Amino acid sequence: MKWNQGMMLLSLKKNYSLENVLTVRNHAKTSVIVDCSCSECKEVLQISSEGKYFNKTYQWMIWDLKNTGLEELIGDLNNIGPNAQITYVNRTQLSQSIEIDIETYSFYDVHSKGRHLNAPLEVVHYADWRDGKLMAYQDVLKLQGIRHRDQFKQLKLRGATVIDQDNIVNDSQIISILSSSGKEDGVAAFTKYHYVLSTILQERFNFTLSFRNLRGWAGRLRGGIFRLGFLGVVMRNEADVGASGAFNRINRLAEFDTIHQSWKFDSAFMYRFTSDIDADGMSGNFLAPFAMQVWLMSAATVLLVMVLWYIVAWLVSKTFNEGERDRDGFLLKAFAAVCQQGLDPIPSGIPSRTIVFTLLLFSLVMYNFYTSSVVGGLLNSSEQGPKTVAEIVNSPLKLSFEDIGYYKVLFKNPTNALVMRMYKTKVLPERGSDELEVFSHIKEAIPFLKKGGYAFHCERVDAYPEIARHFDANEICDLRIVSGLLDKGLMNFIVTKNSMYTELFRVMMCRARETGIIMRTLTIHQPRRPECQSSYTVYPVAVSGVLSAFMLLGVGMLFALIVLIGEFLYYRFNERIKMQAQKYLENFCRNSF
Structure with a gap:
């Protein structure tokens, strides 16, 4: 016996756990010889069938020296399939004379296309052992191969x-x-x-x-x-x-x-971008090109420059008795420099001129960044509109989902706070009869998607043919796709664990992939997204985009009005003080003289 081979003899009459001896996790091939002269062999074969041990991992030899019969031994077992590796051996005697009896052992390869489906046992006689010699009629390895067992006969x-x-x-x-x-x-x-x-x-x-x-x-x-x-x-x-x-x-x-x-x-949300869509109050906004930190840093920088300008002008006027006029209206001059407007009068001192020149250069650089961001945002239409599921929820878009099971399960058992908020704000509110329903089919949703104001969630490849059929070239350029609600993932073609068909089907799928059948099928069932034929689309700026500019103008006008009222009150207060002082002096002079 070779060093890497082992043998275990088990008495079928003793109590033992078959699962501890035979395990489906055994990756090495194991040969099992069953002596059918023992009355308990049928019970062992039944347990082996229930445990799905008749597979390619185990090579079974059913040693039937009493000629009990194959149907009697394994005819009622369910889990015998095309992957079964069973050799059935029986014994016969050939009498050539009165004195000599020659024992013959016949070997049969046994499998079925599925006993649980009432498929018959397929028995092939492939060898005999007679008079100490093996006479092989067929190659057992070919009999047990996939090609020999690939005909299921309807x-x-x-x-x-x-x-x-x-x-x-x-x-x-x-x-x-x-x-x-x-x-x-x-x-x-x-x-x-x-x-x-x-x-x-x-x-x-x-x-x-x-x-x-x-x-x-x-x-x-x-x-x-x-x-x-x-x-x-x-x-x-x-x-x-x-x-x-x-x-x-x-x-x-x-x-x-x-x-x-x-x-x-x-899967993803699909919607058509229109100029009235504002995801979070900042999309296309007047303040959007710069982040809030940049605006605050710019304001602090300009304020620091104003203070430095005033200090420099004051020091020059006190030290050299010149440059006094540079201090007059410096606040408005600094603001004019930031806005790239002319200065009148022009500062006379070299320090003041240096500060003004630096301020003009700073405003020029910032202005270039600002305008390029605005123009780029208008021309690059793919960057506009909600880009995440959270922005979709915050937008004015009405949501709809394909009428299929997994969306209903999603809202029945919300997995996170965002899905719960989506359910409360977008799914629960009632809709009119002329609006798209929360759960609808793709053919019903595409016309509403084309009209705008709706976001429809479905598997992408399902929607692309309908979109190509209904959208024109410019409308396809307006199409936006937002993923993230459901996880992307690979899907498997599955069968039952330890199925008798796993090996056959897996080999066939591998060959289909190698020959290109899988790629051809995927090309048919996964159409590509319709391409945008337009070079670019310029969208009109919506009210939400210029609202901050109007708010800034309104704040400035309100501040000017407050200053005007303050100046008016201050003027009236000064006039009243002057009149009271004049009356006091007149009374004082009248009483004194």
Whole structure:
């Protein structure tokens, strides 16, 4: 016996745990020889079937020296499939004469396309052991290979899919909906894609599917275990082929087998930008080109320059008895320099002129940054409009969502504060009969999307064909896309954990990818976003954009009015003081003389 081989002898009459001996996590190939002369062998084979041990990891040899019969031993076991590695051995005697009996051991390769589907056992006689010699008729490795077991002979397998529609009662309806071109209500784009993948498997292995339709993908009971929806059906081994996608989650690796990493789920809000959309009060605003910190630093800098100008002019006038006029109206002069206006009179002192020149240069640089930001924002239309989900919620846009299961689950169990706020402010308020409903279909939503004022959330590839059909060139340039509400992620084509079809289907999906079938199918089911044909679009500035400028003008006028009232009161107060002083002097003089 070689050093890397081991043998364990177990008595079937003794109590032991088969799970501790055979484990599906064993990555090395293990040979199991079952002596059927023991009465407990049928119980062991039954437990092995329930544990799904008849797979490519284990090489089984059923040693039937009493010729009990294959159907008697494994005929009622359910988990024997095309990946089963079973060799059945029986014994016969050939009498060539009265004195000589030659024992012959016959070897049979055994598998099935699915005993749980009442598929027959397929038995192939490939060798005999006679008189100390092995006579091989066929190569057992070829018999156990995938190519030998890829003909299912129109066997009907169980399929599961998700169509969020009422009155789905038979397979013909499901096939008609999933095989139709274009968008269908209540059907996700990735569901149609996975149905196409299932048809590739059907054509390659020659089987059909009997579908079970579900209204949703997932649902958990207590303990966090999938028991509802599409994932629950696949996990409970109630479907052989999952004709829809499942997200690639770490906690699902122990619950499903992935045969193909198939689809990138990408959903987003889509809306048409119009000039009246203001996400957070600063989009296109008069103050938007500079951040608040820049405005405060600029104001502090100008104030510091004014103070320095006054101090320099005062020192020059006191020291050299000149430059006194530079102190007159310095506040207005500094403001005029910032606004790039002329100074009259021009400062006479060199220090004052240096300060004015520096202030003019500072205002020139800041003005260039300001104007370039404004012009660039007007020409670069893709930068305008809400860019995040939070800005979408704060905007005046009315929200609508595709009428499909996972959006209703999202609002039934909000995951964060933003979704809760969206639900209270955008979903709950009632809408008029002429408005787009909260949950609607893409064909109904696109006309409202074209009109403006609505943001529709759906999977991108579902909306692109309808947008290309209804939007003109300039309207396509106005289209904005904001992701972030639902996670982007890769989706898997799944089957039941330790399924008897995992190996066959996985190899076929690998070959389909290598030959380009997968890429061609993705190209059909993932249309690209319609391209903007216009070079640029200039949008008129809305009231929200110039509101801050009008507010600044109003504050200045109000301040001027307050100053005027103050000056008027001050003038009246001075006139009253002068009149009282004059009367006092007149009375004093009259009384004195």
